[in-house]
Amino acid sequence: DTGVSQNPRHKITKRGQNVTFRCDPISEHNRLYWYRQTLGQGPEFLTYFQNEAQLEKSRLLSDRFSAERPKGSFSTLEIQRTEQGDSAMYLCASSLVHTAFQGGANVLTFGAGSRLTVL
Amino acid sequence: AQTVTQSQPEMSVQEAETVTLSCTYDTSENNYYLFWYKQPPSRQMILVIRQEAYKQQNATENRFSVNFQKAAKSFSLKISDSQLGDTAMYFCAFMKHKVGGYQKVTFGIGTKLQVIP
Numbered sequence: 253d254t255g256v257s258q259n260p261r262h263k264i265t266k267r268g269q270n271v272t273f274r275c276d277p278i279s280e281h282n283r284l285y286w287y288r289q290t291l292g293q294g295p296e297f298l299t300y301f302q303n304e305a306q307l308e309k310s311r312l313l314s315d316r317f318s319a320e321r322p323k324g325s326f327s328t329l330e331i332q333r334t335e336q337g338d339s340a341m342y343l344c345a346s347s348l349v350h351t352a353f354q355g356g357a358n359v360l361t362f363g364a365g366s367r368l369t370v371l
Numbered sequence: 372a373q374t375v376t377q378s379q380p381e382m383s384v385q386e387a388e389t390v391t392l393s394c395t396y397d398t399s400e401n402n403y404y405l406f407w408y409k410q411p412p413s414r415q416m417i418l419v420i421r422q423e424a425y426k427q428q429n430a431t432e433n434r435f436s437v438n439f440q441k442a443a444k445s446f447s448l449k450i451s452d453s454q455l456g457d458t459a460m461y462f463c464a465f466m467k468h469k470v471g472g473y474q475k476v477t478f479g480i481g482t483k484l485q486v487i488p
Contacts, residue, residue, distance in 0.1 A: 256415070294375075294462050294478030295416075343416070358466065358474045359406075362416040 256363035258344050264369045265334055272330045273366040277346030284327050285360065286319055287343040288312065295343055301327060302349075334370045341365040373398045373465050377479035384453045385487050391438075392448045392482045394463030400424075402468035405439065405446045410481070411459040419461070422446065424468075450484075458486045 257276040265271050277284045282303050287295035298317070299309045303324035313319075316334075321327040331338055345360040374397045384390035396405070407419040422430045422439050429437050434454075438447045450457055463479040 292480060294464075294480050296478075297475060358476075359418055359421065360476065361418075362408075364413075364415040 256344055256346055256361055258342075258363035258366050260366060261364065262367045262369075264371065266371050267336060268333055270330065270332045271334055271368060272328050273342050273344075273368075274326060274328050275344030275346075275363060276326045277344070278348075278361055279325075281346035281348045281361070282324070283347045283349050283358075284321055285345045285347075286327070286329050287345065289341040289343055289365070290339075298329075298342075331368070334368075336370045339368055339370045341367050373400070373467065373475075373477045375463050375465050375477050375479035377461075377463050377482050379482045380480075381483045381485070383485040383487055384450070386453055386455060388453055389449060389451045390453055390484065392450075392461050392463075392484065394446045394448070394479060396444050396446065396463070396465050398444070398465065398467070400467050404466045404468065405437075406464040406466070406476075407435070407437070407446075407448045408462045408464060408478075409457075409459045410462065411456075416462070420448065453486045455486050455488060457484060459484060 259274045285300040286298040289295045297310050298313050299319050301321040304321050316332045319329045343365045345362045347358050347360050376395045403424045405422045408416045409419045410416040420430050420432045420435050429439050434451045436449045460481045462481045465477045466474050
């Protein structure tokens, strides 16, 4: 396993177009996260999945954004009707969490990110 | 809500020297974790070091060590014998301890470290 893989690495699109990003997590990881990182900022949480279930979404995730994780494997993040404000790096991360485990740090393994530029 | 503050937008250090990156956080929680992540240019973010709040002993990973001051809510990262490969953005992060569920990770805005040959 080579880690968390994200595609495409870069995407340039015109305002109003739809874009889709894909994330392939570490195979044994049961959690998958999407973060957004804008210039000069740290990553901001968007959403996360426990296996195939999307369990939490940030207020940052408007109705133009949709994320899926069919079969609990790879995940896609789609942005519809893109706006210039959507320009950012979209980071995917995964982790293995034993829900019965009392405590323990949830260490995230990040992908290299997908950079979106909306013209 | 938790906040993480990194007050040094950019820093530089000579190769082989020591540098300390600052981080403060605000929380009402007693049990939590703190992390330093490194993001090299155009590369993925990786974990450098982590600290459990209930542990008084400061975490150490080879050339990386932290100074964790729980009462002061301070969590600085010391890099000894700096190497060119240490050039990166460094993010301080906070995670509340929570059994099951989503343990939200809050990141600071980062410190850009440049190691000078």
